[in-house]
Amino acid sequence: MIDKLKSRVKELLEAKTIGVFIGYEKGDNPALARPVMITAPDEASRLIYDDTCVAMLSKYLLKPEVKALDRRGVIASYSNLRAITGLIQEHQLTRNDVYIISTSTNDKITNLYDEVIEMSIKDYKSDDLDKKITEMMKLSPAERRAFWNKEFSKCIKCYACRQICPLCYCNRCIADKNQPQWIPTSPNPAGDFMWNLTRAYHLAGRCVDCGECERSCPVGIPLMLMNKMIYNNVKSNFGYEAGFDATVPPPLATYNPEDKENFII
Amino acid sequence: MPSNFEPKIIAFLCNWCSYAGADLAGTSRLKYAPNIRVIKVPCTGRLDPLFLMKAFEVGADGILVSGCHPNDCHYRSGNFLARRRWMVFKDMLEYAGIEPGRIHFSWVSAAEGARFVEVVNKVTDAVKALGPFGKLGK
Numbered sequence: 001m002i003d004k005l006k007s008r009v010k011e012l013l014e015a016k017t018i019g020v021f022i023g024y025e026k027g028d029n030p031a032l033a034r035p036v037m038i039t040a041p042d043e044a045s046r047l048i049y050d051d052t053c054v055a056m057l058s059k060y061l062l063k064p065e066v067k068a069l070d071r072r073g074v075i076a077s078y079s080n081l082r083a084i085t086g087l088i089q090e091h092q093l094t095r096n097d098v099y100i101i102s103t104s105t106n107d108k109i110t111n112l113y114d115e116v117i118e119m120s121i122k123d124y125k126s127d128d129l130d131k132k133i134t135e136m137m138k139l140s141p142a143e144r145r146a147f148w149n150k151e152f153s154k155c156i157k158c159y160a161c162r163q164i165c166p167l168c169y170c171n172r173c174i175a176d177k178n179q180p181q182w183i184p185t186s187p188n189p190a191g192d193f194m195w196n197l198t199r200a201y202h203l204a205g206r207c208v209d210c211g212e213c214e215r216s217c218p219v220g221i222p223l224m225l226m227n228k229m230i231y232n233n234v235k236s237n238f239g240y241e242a243g244f245d246a247t248v249p250p251p252l253a254t255y256n257p258e259d260k261e262n263f264i265i
Numbered sequence: 266m267p268s269n270f271e272p273k274i275i276a277f278l279c280n281w282c283s284y285a286g287a288d289l290a291g292t293s294r295l296k297y298a299p300n301i302r303v304i305k306v307p308c309t310g311r312l313d314p315l316f317l318m319k320a321f322e323v324g325a326d327g328i329l330v331s332g333c334h335p336n337d338c339h340y341r342s343g344n345f346l347a348r349r350r351w352m353v354f355k356d357m358l359e360y361a362g363i364e365p366g367r368i369h370f371s372w373v374s375a376a377e378g379a380r381f382v383e384v385v386n387k388v389t390d391a392v393k394a395l396g397p398f399g400k401l402g403k
Contacts, residue, residue: 145362189402
């Protein structure tokens with residue numbers, strides 16, 4: 001199937017349907033493919049697609065230097081498709097900006113891709129987290145606080161989670177603002193807590209469950225254990241899962257007068 | 266927990282309803298627990314959840330957020346939007362180990378001085394029962 005991808009990309013570039021194709025090539029690290037921008041038809045032969053192709057490509061769609069090469073083609077796994085849906089929904093992209101080659105057909109995401117070249121790689125799965133979250137909720141608040149303090153205290157404020165997150169695209173992040181400084185910049189207990197909870201909350205109703213933040217975290221904080229709880233919470237409160245429908249507003253940017261309010265005293 | 270523990274509670278009150286409600290409680294000479302420090306905000310919809318986390322960071326033991334009753338918002342939908350955010354936010358805090366009794370939300374109108382007193386006393390009792398918050402991240 002990789003040959004089909006190579007020849008399709010070559011055709012698309014030759015026909016000038018796209019100006020750039022974002023895919024993967026073999027990098028220095030044998031365990032991790034390197035994202036690559038192909039602009040010349042002959043270079044399409046560099047493309048690979050296997051289990052080492054895990055980095056999210058949707059992030060590159062927003063880079064100014066890539067935008068300049070319009071129209072952008074991309075190979076999109078399931079997670080990538082959802083991320084791109086989120087970006088379209090939040091007006092960072094229009095559907096016409098991107099030419100999407102999906103690696104799978106999916107009933108839940110309809111009409112989002114231009115063509116399908118079926119190739120299966122192992123995709124991130126967060127299903128086993130639900131059990132862990134239930135276990136977490138059985139602990140006392142003090143135990144949970146101790147757990148998260150221990151985890152967050154590992155944070156070195158490298159912001160890799162933010163850099164890799166497909167839905168984190170602000171030009172100026174709240175964590176970089178210092179007037180006023182809402183989030184302490186140094187790796188201290190309060191700063192670690194503020195940063196990690198703020199990041200998690202910013203993804204409420206927007207997280208597409210791709211697991212990239214946790215994968216990229218150099219100190220191994222179980223970020224998805226936090227994100228998935230919020231994901232499930234939004235799903236049960238508002239019946240909403242991000243990354244499937246670009247035409248509806250994100251749940252925390254809208255309201256329903258009939259929302260439950262049993263928590264209000 | 267020291268028996269004479271007096272919690273510090275930060276109360277974010279909306280300009281149009283709850284702040285006026287607190288004012289009415291004052292001009293009516295109603296007595297209530299002196300533990301709240303009031304911060305007036307234009308609307309509960311203006312509250313970034315960061316404000317609430319910051320309050321904990323700088324030493325609050327508890328938080329009260331109070332705004333207009335549904336359909337009474339000066340800006341029409343600020344409190345509806347805020348309500349949605351709080352639903353997720355309070356669950357996230359609880360999951361992170363901050364007891365649910367430390368953060369409270371209420372609707373108090375400008376005419377409800379007595380209700381304001383009741384809310385503040387209730388919140389103060391709840392936070393008192395939990396003891397000091399300690400330091401965020403510790």
